[in-house]
Amino acid sequence: MTQTAVKVRGLTKRYREVRAVDGIDLTIAEGEVFAILGPNGAGKSTTVEILEGYRRRDAGEVSVLGVDPAHPTRQWRDRIGIVLQTANDTAELTVRETVRHFAGYYPTAGDPDEVIARVGLTEQAGKRIRQLSGGQRRRVDVALGIVGRPRLLFLDEPTTGFDPEARRRFWELIEDLARDGTTIVLTTHYLDEAEALANRVAVIAQGRIVAEGRPATLGGRASAKATVSWLEGGERRRVETGAPTETIVELSGRLGGEIPELTVTRPSLEDVYMNLIAEVPR
Numbered sequence: 001m002t003q004t005a006v007k008v009r010g011l012t013k014r015y016r017e018v019r020a021v022d023g024i025d026l027t028i029a030e031g032e033v034f035a036i037l038g039p040n041g042a043g044k045s046t047t048v049e050i051l052e053g054y055r056r057r058d059a060g061e062v063s064v065l066g067v068d069p070a071h072p073t074r075q076w077r078d079r080i081g082i083v084l085q086t087a088n089d090t091a092e093l094t095v096r097e098t099v100r101h102f103a104g105y106y107p108t109a110g111d112p113d114e115v116i117a118r119v120g121l122t123e124q125a126g127k128r129i130r131q132l133s134g135g136q137r138r139r140v141d142v143a144l145g146i147v148g149r150p151r152l153l154f155l156d157e158p159t160t161g162f163d164p165e166a167r168r169r170f171w172e173l174i175e176d177l178a179r180d181g182t183t184i185v186l187t188t189h190y191l192d193e194a195e196a197l198a199n200r201v202a203v204i205a206q207g208r209i210v211a212e213g214r215p216a217t218l219g220g221r222a223s224a225k226a227t228v229s230w231l232e233g234g235e236r237r238r239v240e241t242g243a244p245t246e247t248i249v250e251l252s253g254r255l256g257g258e259i260p261e262l263t264v265t266r267p268s269l270e271d272v273y274m275n276l277i278a279e280v281p282r
């Protein structure tokens, strides 16, 4: 039976007149990679901070690894990994010293050098934090989030400032952790990141979930019309169709085999996301 890692019902949080979180329901199974998407100010961080036990809620039920995060225990904290913003307080320590220091907080921490290798910082292990680039510092943050070998890892916009290669490496790390059974809750503004990593995504706008599902099917994406495009008589032709295979067979017959410069596209996750966000009344 799949265990539930996160269960949220009717979660509500206001800051004076702002309804930051306005009745959210969420269920995340153990081992899932779950992405929370949404525009600036949608309520993502507030939701995640409540799940992490760092913010009080006004109403609703929340269970994270079977515990109400409003009443966290030490044992519960040890099973949760959080990638915080850059740890500036250790600027004078080296990467290795910092990771070792944080490893000391956990009863079953991973080997610091192994963790440093996993985030791709072996060459920088002896450097002071303040000497690192922004993207390298962010990798230290990730190392500190996983050094306790958490069962549930929260990542808030983890790849902001990463170069493309570092992002790919980071994605591999997340896939690796997911294969080991770590549940991952991720907020991101990069839709390709959500598509590459997440089993499921939720789109939040104005404190509510406006869509939830697999990235491939979100917002009716899989059943949306496809655009078939090809070159004919020196001109680019395009048709929208619910039956692209039929269109291609018909075209292939007409053009006598290979269809020049054929492409078939469906709405991207970004297209679907933009539509979902546009529909939310302001």
Ligand SMILES: Nc1ncnc2c1ncn2[C@@H]1O[C@H](COP(=O)(O)OP(=O)(O)OP(=O)(O)O)[C@@H](O)[C@H]1O
Residues within 6 Å of the ligand: 015, 018, 019, 020, 038, 039, 040, 041, 042, 043, 044, 045, 046, 047
């Ligand atoms: N400490 C606070 N005091 C008052 N209002 C706040 C506070 N934190 C957040 N808010 C407001 O609550 C709403 C939701 O903010 P939140 O930070 O959860 O959004 P977000 O989806 O994480 O945004 P972003 O993508 O910009 O990080 C916003 O309107 C924000 O201005």
